[in-house]
Amino acid sequence: MSDENSTAVADATSDERLAYRGVFQRLLVRPEIGAIIGAIAIWIFFWAVSVPFGTAGGASNILDLSATLGIMAVAVSMLMIGGEFDLSSGAATGALGIATILLVKDTGALGGAGLNMSIAIPLSLALALFIGWFNGTMVERTSLPSFIVTLGTFFILKGAKLGISKLVVDQIQVGRIDEGAGYSFWRKIFASEWQRNDHQFGSRDFFYTLGIVGGFALLVLAVHEYNYARRKVLNNAGAALTAVAFAGGIAGIVILHATDNTGGNYLGGIVIAVSTLVGLFGFGWWRFEPVAQRGNLHIDQQVSKSFGLGLGLVALGAISAVTLDSASSSDFFLLITEQGLRAMLFVGLTSAGITFMIIGVRQASTTNPLTKSTGLAVLATTIAAIAFLVRSESASPKFRGAAFSLLLVGALLALSWAVTSSCFEERRFAHTAADNTGRLLALVGSLMVLGGAVVRLLFTTAAEIERGISPAKFSVRIVWFLSVAGVATWVLGRTKFGSWTFAVGGNKDAARQVGVPAARTKTQLFMIVSSAAWLVGLLLAFRLNTLQSGTGDGLEFEYIIAAVVGGTMLTGGYGSAFGGAIGAVIMAISKAGIPFSGWNSDWRFVFLGGILLLAVIANNFIRDKAEASR
Amino acid sequence: MTAPTLEIENISKFYGNINALQDITTSVDAGKVTCVLGDNGAGKSTFIKILAGAHKQSEGTIRMDGEEVNFNSPRDALAKGIATVYQDLAMVPLMSVWRNFFLGAEPTKSFGPFKWIDVDTAKRVAKEEMAKMGIDIRDTEQPVGTLSGGERQSVAIARAAYFGAKVLILDEPTSALGVKQSGVVLKYIVAARQRGLAVIFITHNPHHAWPVGDRFMILNRGRSLGNFAKDEITRDELVTMMAGGAELEELTHELESA
Numbered sequence: 005m006s007d008e009n010s011t012a013v014a015d016a017t018s019d020e021r022l023a024y025r026g027v028f029q030r031l032l033v034r035p036e037i038g039a040i041i042g043a044i045a046i047w048i049f050f051w052a053v054s055v056p057f058g059t060a061g062g063a064s065n066i067l068d069l070s071a072t073l074g075i076m077a078v079a080v081s082m083l084m085i086g087g088e089f090d091l092s093s094g095a096a097t098g099a100l101g102i103a104t105i106l107l108v109k110d111t112g113a114l115g116g117a118g119l120n121m122s123i124a125i126p127l128s129l130a131l132a133l134f135i136g137w138f139n140g141t142m143v144e145r146t147s148l149p150s151f152i153v154t155l156g157t158f159f160i161l162k163g164a165k166l167g168i169s170k171l172v173v174d175q176i177q178v179g180r181i182d183e184g185a186g187y188s189f190w191r192k193i194f195a196s197e198w199q200r201n202d203h204q205f206g207s208r209d210f211f212y213t214l215g216i217v218g219g220f221a222l223l224v225l226a227v228h229e230y231n232y233a234r235r236k237v238l239n240n241a242g243a244a245l246t247a248v249a250f251a252g253g254i255a256g257i258v259i260l261h262a263t264d265n266t267g268g269n270y271l272g273g274i275v276i277a278v279s280t281l282v283g284l285f286g287f288g289w290w291r292f293e294p295v296a297q298r299g300n301l302h303i304d305q306q307v308s309k310s311f312g313l314g315l316g317l318v319a320l321g322a323i324s325a326v327t328l329d330s331a332s333s334s335d336f337f338l339l340i341t342e343q344g345l346r347a348m349l350f351v352g353l354t355s356a357g358i359t360f361m362i363i364g365v366r367q368a369s370t371t372n373p374l375t376k377s378t379g380l381a382v383l384a385t386t387i388a389a390i391a392f393l394v395r396s397e398s399a400s401p402k403f404r405g406a407a408f409s410l411l412l413v414g415a416l417l418a419l420s421w422a423v424t425s426s427c428f429e430e431r432r433f434a435h436t437a438a439d440n441t442g443r444l445l446a447l448v449g450s451l452m453v454l455g456g457a458v459v460r461l462l463f464t465t466a467a468e469i470e471r472g473i474s475p476a477k478f479s480v481r482i483v484w485f486l487s488v489a490g491v492a493t494w495v496l497g498r499t500k501f502g503s504w505t506f507a508v509g510g511n512k513d514a515a516r517q518v519g520v521p522a523a524r525t526k527t528q529l530f531m532i533v534s535s536a537a538w539l540v541g542l543l544l545a546f547r548l549n550t551l552q553s554g555t556g557d558g559l560e561f562e563y564i565i566a567a568v569v570g571g572t573m574l575t576g577g578y579g580s581a582f583g584g585a586i587g588a589v590i591m592a593i594s595k596a597g598i599p600f601s602g603w604n605s606d607w608r609f610v611f612l613g614g615i616l617l618l619a620v621i622a623n624n625f626i627r628d629k630a631e632a633s634r
Numbered sequence: 635m636t637a638p639t640l641e642i643e644n645i646s647k648f649y650g651n652i653n654a655l656q657d658i659t660t661s662v663d664a665g666k667v668t669c670v671l672g673d674n675g676a677g678k679s680t681f682i683k684i685l686a687g688a689h690k691q692s693e694g695t696i697r698m699d700g701e702e703v704n705f706n707s708p709r710d711a712l713a714k715g716i717a718t719v720y721q722d723l724a725m726v727p728l729m730s731v732w733r734n735f736f737l738g739a740e741p742t743k744s745f746g747p748f749k750w751i752d753v754d755t756a757k758r759v760a761k762e763e764m765a766k767m768g769i770d771i772r773d774t775e776q777p778v779g780t781l782s783g784g785e786r787q788s789v790a791i792a793r794a795a796y797f798g799a800k801v802l803i804l805d806e807p808t809s810a811l812g813v814k815q816s817g818v819v820l821k822y823i824v825a826a827r828q829r830g831l832a833v834i835f836i837t838h839n840p841h842h843a844w845p846v847g848d849r850f851m852i853l854n855r856g857r858s859l860g861n862f863a864k865d866e867i868t869r870d871e872l873v874t875m876m877a878g879g880a881e882l883e884e885l886t887h888e889l890e891s892a
Contacts, residue, residue, distance in 0.1 A: 434772070434773075494750075498750040498751055498753070499749065499750050499751060500740045500742065500749070500751060503729075503733050503736075503737060503740055503751065504737075504738075506726065506728070506729050506733070507726045507729060507733075507737050507738075510726035510727065510728045510729055511725070511726040511727065514725055514726050515726060515737065515738070516708075517708065517718075517720065518737050518738040518739075518793075519708075519709055519712060519738035519739065520737060520738045577726065577728045577729075578728045
C-alpha cells in the first residue's frame with residue numbers, strides 16, 4: 005500500500021518537538037496499569053505463602069469473590085468518572101434482591117406477590133432503574149453533592165428493606181426464592197455452576213503449554229516490533245535463522261519430555277535457551293535495522309552507583325538467606341517465623357536490588373546501546389544466580405520448580421533483550437505500520453496466554469483426579485462479571501456516552517457549553533449503577549436463597565475503594581472501567597488470600613487499608629509521570 | 635450591499651432596576667473582526683450572554699443575514715451558527731485533543747442497534763483541522779491539559795469553524811496569557827477570519843484589538859461609547875477611550891496633587 009508508506013514518512017518527519025515515547029512509557033499512560041501490576045504482585049505474594057492458593061480452587065475462589073464486587077466496582081467506576089458518588093449502591097443490591105424474592109414468593113394472606121419470575125425479574129429491574137433515576141434527578145435538580153443525596157437514599161433503602169421485610173414476612177430475613185415459579189429456568193442464568201472435576205480433557209496440558217509459551221513468545225515479538233526500527237528490505241537469512249531456532253526450541257521441549265534425568269533436563273534447558281537467543285537475534289536480523297555505530301562502553305558515575313547498590317542488595321539478600329537457619333520455626337514476631345523473616349529479607353532485598361539494577365540499565369541506555377546491553381547482561385546473570393540459589397536453598401517443591409523456571413525465563417529474556425538491543429537500532433519515531441503489527445501480535449499473544457490459562461482452570465485430567473485434586477467450581481456470575489467489565493470498557497472508550505461521561509466528570513460546564521446533555525448523562529450513570537445493583541442482588545438471591553435485610557449495607561465503600569485502586573480519580577474525569585474490575589480482583593485476592601495463608605481474617609482490613617493508600621499513591625505517581633512524559 | 639452576518643440594533647438588558655446594557659448597536663461581516671472593548675463591569679459578559687443565547691435581551695433586535703432571530707438557549711444559538719468560546723470553559727483538560735474537538739458531536743459508525751465513535755475519522759479530522767489553524771499536533775491522543783493556553787483556545791476556534799459556525803464569539807481569549815501566547819491567539823483569530831468567519835473579539839486590551847479588528851465598539855458602564863470602523867478611529871484615540879479618557883485625566887490630577 006502506497007498510503008502506508010506516506011504516513012510512515014510523515015510520522016517520521018513531523019515530530020521534531022515531541023520526543024518519541026518508548027513502548028513501556030506508553031503503557032504507563034493507561035490508568036489501570038498500576039492496578040494490574042499490583043494485582044500480580046499481591047497474587048504472587050499469597051501464592052508464595054500458601055500452598056492451595058495457586059490451584060484452580062484458589063482461582064475459582066478469587067473469581068467468585070471478585071464477581072459481585074467487580075460488577076458493582078465497574079459501574080461505580082463509570083459513575084465516579086462522571087464525577088458523582090452513589091452511597092446507596094451497597095444497600096440497593098440487597099434491596100433489589102429482597103424485592104425480587106418478595107415479588108416471587110407466595111406466603112398466603114400477607115406476604116409476597118407470587119408472581120412468575122419472568123414477570124418479577126423485569127419488574128425489579130424497573131424498580132432498579134427508578135432508584136437510579138431518582139438519585140440522578142435529585143442530584144441534578146437540587147445541585148446538592150451526590151454524597152448527601154445518595155446518603156439519604158441509602159438510609160431510605162436500608163430502612164425500607166428492614167421495614168418491608170418485617171411487614172411482609174415478619175422476619176428480617178427474606179427467603180426461599182427457589183419456591184418461586186420459573187426458578188429452574190432463571191437459576192441457570194444467574195447461578196449455574198461449572199464443576200471442574202466433571203470435565204476431563206486429555207490434551208489439556210498440551211493446549212496450556214502451547215497457549216502460555218506461544219502467547220508469551222508473541223508478546224515478546226510485539227515488544228520488539230514496537231521498539232526497533234524496521235528494515236526497508238527484509239533480510240531472508242534472518243528469517244531462515246529464526247526458522248532454525250524455532251525447530252531447535254521444539255527439539256528442546258521434546259528432549260525435556262523424552263528424558264527424565266537431570267542431565268536430560270540440563271540438555272533440554274540449554275537447547276531451549278540457545279534457540280531462544282538465536283531465534284530472537286534471527287528475528288531481529290530479519291526485520292530490524294542493524295546498529296550503525298556501536299560506540300564504546302561508557303560507564304558514568306550514576307550508572308555504576310545504581311549497579312553497585314543493586315548488586316550489593318542482591319548479595320545481602322543471598323547472604324541473609326544462607327546464614328539464617330532454615331530449620332528453626334519458632335515464632336518470634338507476630339505471625340512471622342524465622343523462616344518467614346528469612347524469606348522476606350531475601351525477597352525484599354533481592355527485588356530492591358533488581359529494581360536498582362533496572363534503574364541503572366535505564367540510565368545506561370541514555371549513554372549508548374552497548375552500555376545498556378552490558379547492564380542488561382549483568383542483570384540477566386544476577387537473576388539466573390538468584391534462581392539457582394532459590395533452587396538449592398528452598399525446601400518447598402513449588403519454589404524449586406515454579407520459581408526456578410520463572411526466574412530462569414526472566415533471566416533469559418533479559419539476556420536476549422541485551423543481545424538484540426545491542427545489535428539493532430531502536431525506533432525514535434512513530435511508525436504506523438509497525439505499531440499496527442505490534443498491536444496485532446500483542447493481542448493474539450494475550451489471547452493465547454489467556455486461553456491457555458482458561459483451559460487449565462476449567463478442565464482437569466485423569467492424572468490429576470488420581471492424585472486427588474480438590475474440586476473447584478466456577479459460577480456463571482464470573483461470566484456476568486467479565487461481560488459487564490467488557491461492555492463497560494467498550495462503552496467508555498468507544499461510544500458517545502462514554503466520551504460524555506469523561507466530559508461531565510472532567511469539566512461539566514465545558515461539556516454543557518458544547519452541547520453535551522450533562523444532566524441526562526449523569527442520570528443515566530446513576531441508572532447504570534442501580535441496574536448493576538439489581539444484577540448483583542439477583543446473583544446473591546439465587547446463590548443464597550435467603551437474603552438478610554442487611555445484605556449489601558456498607559459495601560458501597562468497598563466498591564469505591566475498588567474503583568480508586570483501579571486508577572479512577574476521586575474528583576472524576578479520569579479512570580477506566582477495566583481498572584475497577586482489576587481493583588475488585590485485588591480486593592478479592594486479599595480477601596481470599598488471608599484465610600488461605602492461615603492468618604486471622606481480622607487482619608483483612610489492615611491489608612485493605614494498606615492497599616488503598618499504596619494504590620492511591622502509586623496511581624498519582626504514575627499519572628504525574630505519564631502527564632510529564634507526554 | 636448585502637446585510638451583515640450579524641447585526642445588533644439598540645439592544646438593552648435590564649436586571650430589575652439595573653440597566654446592564656443600554657442601546658448597543660454594532661455589526662459584523664463574514665471575514666471581518668469586530669472588537670468589543672470594555673473594562674470590568676462595562677457589560678461585556680451580559681453582551682456575550684445575549685449573543686450566546688444564555689440570556690434574552692430586554693429590548694432591541696438581533697438580525698442574522700438580514701433576518702431577525704431569537705435565541706432560546708445556548709444550543710439554539712449554536713444551531714443557528716453562533717459559537718462562543720469562553721476563556722476558561724472551553725475544554726475538558728483530562729480528555730484527549732480529538733475527544734475534545736468532537737465532544738457533543740462525535741462522528742459515529744453503526745451496526746444494527748449498536749453505535750460507536752468512528753475514532754479513526756475523528757482523529758484524522760481533528761489533526762487536519764488543527765493543521766489548518768497552523769498547529770501541528772502529532773498525537774491527537776494527547777490530553778488537552780498538556781497544551782499551552784493559546785493552543786487550547788485554538789482547538790476551540792478550530793472546532794467552532796469545523797462545525798459550521800458563521801459567527802465566532804471569543805470571550806477575553808488573551809487575558810490570561812503571556813505576551814507571546816497572546817500573539818499566537820491573535821494569529822488564530824486572523825486565521826479564523828481568513829476562513830470566512832465573522833468574529834466578535836471581546837477584550838479589555840486595545841493593543842490586542844487594534845491589529846486584528848475591522849470594527850471597534852467600546853462599552854462603558856453598560857453604554858456604548860461609539861461603534862467605529864477601523865478608518866474612523868486611530869489607535870491612540872482607541873487607547874484613550876478605553877482607558878477612560880476624561881476620567882483618567884481627572885485621576886492623574888488627583889494623584890499628582892496628593
